[in-house]
Amino acid sequence: xxxxxxxxxxxxxxxxxxxxxxxxLETPPAVRAEGFNPLCGDEVIIYVQVxxxxxxxxxxxxxxxxxxxxxxxxxxxxxxxRTVEELQQFNHAFRSMMSIEPDPDDPAPTNGNSADVKLGxxxxxxxxxxxxxxxxxxxxxxxxxTQAVEEAQADx
Amino acid sequence: xxxxxxxxxxxxxxxxREVHGRRLVYLDSAATSHKPxxxxxxxxxxxxxxxxxxxxxxxxLAVEATEALEEARRKVANFIGAARDSxxxxxxNATEAINLVARTWGRAxxxxxxxxxxxxxxxxxxxxxxxMLTAEQGIDLRWIPIRxxxxxxxxxxxxxxxxxxxxxxxxxxxxxxxxxxxxxxxxAAHDVGALMMVDASQYTPHLPTDVAAMGADxxxxxxxxxxxxxxxxxxxxxxxxxxAMPPFLGGGEMILNVTKEGFSTAAVxxxxxxxxxxxxxxxxxxxxxxxxxxxxxxxxxxxxxALTGYALRTLNQRYGDDITIHGPTEPAERGxxxxxxxxxxxxxxVAQVLDRSGVCVRAGHHCAKPLxxxxxxxxxxxxxxxxxxxxxxxxxxxxxxGEADVFFIE
Numbered sequence: 001x002x003x004x005x006x007x008x009x010x011x012x013x014x015x016x017x018x019x020x021x022x023x024x025l026e027t028p029p030a031v032r033a034e035g036f037n038p039l040c041g042d043e044v045i046i047y048v049q050v051x052x053x054x055x056x057x058x059x060x061x062x063x064x065x066x067x068x069x070x071x072x073x074x075x076x077x078x079x080x081x082r083t084v085e086e087l088q089q090f091n092h093a094f095r096s097m098m099s100i101e102p103d104p105d106d107p108a109p110t111n112g113n114s115a116d117v118k119l120g121x122x123x124x125x126x127x128x129x130x131x132x133x134x135x136x137x138x139x140x141x142x143x144x145x146t147q148a149v150e151e152a153q154a155d156x
Numbered sequence: 157x158x159x160x161x162x163x164x165x166x167x168x169x170x171x172x173r174e175v176h177g178r179r180l181v182y183l184d185s186a187a188t189s190h191k192p193x194x195x196x197x198x199x200x201x202x203x204x205x206x207x208x209x210x211x212x213x214x215x216x217l218a219v220e221a222t223e224a225l226e227e228a229r230r231k232v233a234n235f236i237g238a239a240r241d242s243x244x245x246x247x248x249n250a251t252e253a254i255n256l257v258a259r260t261w262g263r264a265x266x267x268x269x270x271x272x273x274x275x276x277x278x279x280x281x282x283x284x285x286x287x288m289l290t291a292e293q294g295i296d297l298r299w300i301p302i303r304x305x306x307x308x309x310x311x312x313x314x315x316x317x318x319x320x321x322x323x324x325x326x327x328x329x330x331x332x333x334x335x336x337x338x339x340x341x342x343x344a345a346h347d348v349g350a351l352m353m354v355d356a357s358q359y360t361p362h363l364p365t366d367v368a369a370m371g372a373d374x375x376x377x378x379x380x381x382x383x384x385x386x387x388x389x390x391x392x393x394x395x396x397x398x399x400a401m402p403p404f405l406g407g408g409e410m411i412l413n414v415t416k417e418g419f420s421t422a423a424v425x426x427x428x429x430x431x432x433x434x435x436x437x438x439x440x441x442x443x444x445x446x447x448x449x450x451x452x453x454x455x456x457x458x459x460x461x462a463l464t465g466y467a468l469r470t471l472n473q474r475y476g477d478d479i480t481i482h483g484p485t486e487p488a489e490r491g492x493x494x495x496x497x498x499x500x501x502x503x504x505x506v507a508q509v510l511d512r513s514g515v516c517v518r519a520g521h522h523c524a525k526p527l528x529x530x531x532x533x534x535x536x537x538x539x540x541x542x543x544x545x546x547x548x549x550x551x552x553x554x555x556x557x558g559e560a561d562v563f564f565i566e
Binding site: 004007008013016017039040041042043063064065066067069131134137 | 502503504505508509512519520521525528533534535563564566
């Protein structure tokens with residue numbers, strides 16, 4: 001079996017123990033979305049405030065394992081202050097790192113090449129791919145953020 | 157006489173395999189049990205010697221296949237103390253058996269405002285079918301609460317049962333292990349004119365089952381948790397109820413006659429068994445019943461009580477306040493299902509670390525989200541034991557649990 005050290009890298013455990021951007025935002029102006037992992041009962045709540053195509057602020061809450069909590073924390077740090085277009089590139093790059101087939105409803109971003117996106121800390125989640133059951137733990141927060149941003153843009 | 161677990165383990169071929177280079181320590185029998193050699197052989201034997209469709213061929217093979225299916229029904233009927241073989245309806249699993257009652261008896265007999273009473277410790281299989289009837293027919297779904305010790309809180313039972321049409325309760329909780337007072341609830345249900353359904357999925361594999369002693373009107377359980385194959389479950393119901401209930405799925409096997417204008421149904425239990433049934437699976441379940449009878453259900457339960465006591469003592473002594481084991485503290489009041497929280501580490505992470513040592517436990521909500529909410533957690537780790545487990549499995553769990561500290565405790 002792959003080493004647990006591949007899964008539980010120090011940087012992941014750091015985000016788990018000291019989560020960035022954990023909390024709530026006032027709605028409105030922020031939008032709130034909930035994501036569920038029906039397999040294990042994990043819940044993630046994403047608050048996101050989008051203005052002029054820019055993610056001005058993001059917070060997350062809910063309950064989950066180290067992978068889902070660390071993934072939420074890393075994602076929030078990565079996308080805060082970015083444009084929605086950049087988020088799409090991050091999302092696409094993250095999904096391909098997780099070996100997930102591109103979603104036909106969610107084509108690769110047209111501006112820029114997601115292969116060029118630097119995932120930074122998020123690269124540490126690469127080891128999750130060796131533990132297929134845990135991939136959903138890592139992607140839950142991304143699904144939920146995508147949903148929240150779509151809602152925010154529909155509102156504006 | 158106590159179970160000889162070494163001999164029992166030798167009956168289960170899967171116990172020979174290793175996981176990550178370690179011996180298999182299987183502590184997830186509440187999810188599904190392993191299969192002993194006689195069950196595997198019975199399924200293979202069926203396909204090698206009898207395979208054909210049942211209840212319609214006039215040739216020898218079909219006669220033998222039909223006889224094998226009906227023999228399995230007889231074995232299951234005897235195993236649970238059914239008055240007649242025809243009270244045994246084969247379904248896909250316990251979930252389908254409960255849905256069968258909701259979709260047939262429920263649709264025919266329940267209307268707006270009719271109370272159906274369940275408990276906070278039910279599996280989703282005994283919650284969602286009633287939510288569906290709430291949405292479709294406006295039934296009034298009521299919940300018996302649980303106390304902090306994992307037992308049902310019956311202090312307000314009279315009010316909850318007022319006007320009830322059906323009480324549907326798990327005999328043993330798949331999360332807390334709590335053995336519920338089924339007879340008491342059945343008597344209380346009958347006192348107000350309600351019927352009693354029992355989800356015996358975690359009971360029949362572990363304790364001697366007597367549907368008459370339970371006082372039940374419907375009992376549902378599944379084969380794969382009691383050494384049988386997947387894909388076969390059982391609904392037992394009193395004959396007069398089955399006779400009066402409308403059919404479930406429509407198709408072949410369940411009819412007496414079909415014309416362009418309509419159809420008439422076959423006799424019970426076939427009225428509820430549309431299409432080719434899971435014949436090999438039923439035969440396998442019959443073999444599982446034989447196997448459990450060979451061990452003796454009294455001995456199976458005795459083993460469970462002893463091993464549960466050992467597990468509670470071992471884990472509590474070793475980890476003290478660092479571990480919280482949910483449910484009743486007395487082994488005699490519970491099954492061998494131990495849901496626990498360890499040092500605040502998420503159950504998914506606990507299970508991942510245990511897996512490295514070949515220890516299989518379940519992490520999650522165990523299909524009991526309303527109960528999780530009552531317990532105040534999103535998930536638990538759950539170790540559940542059966543006839544092939546012994547003290548060495550509990551020790552392996554206790555040893556491996558401490559390894560989680562390396563990653564998650566600063």
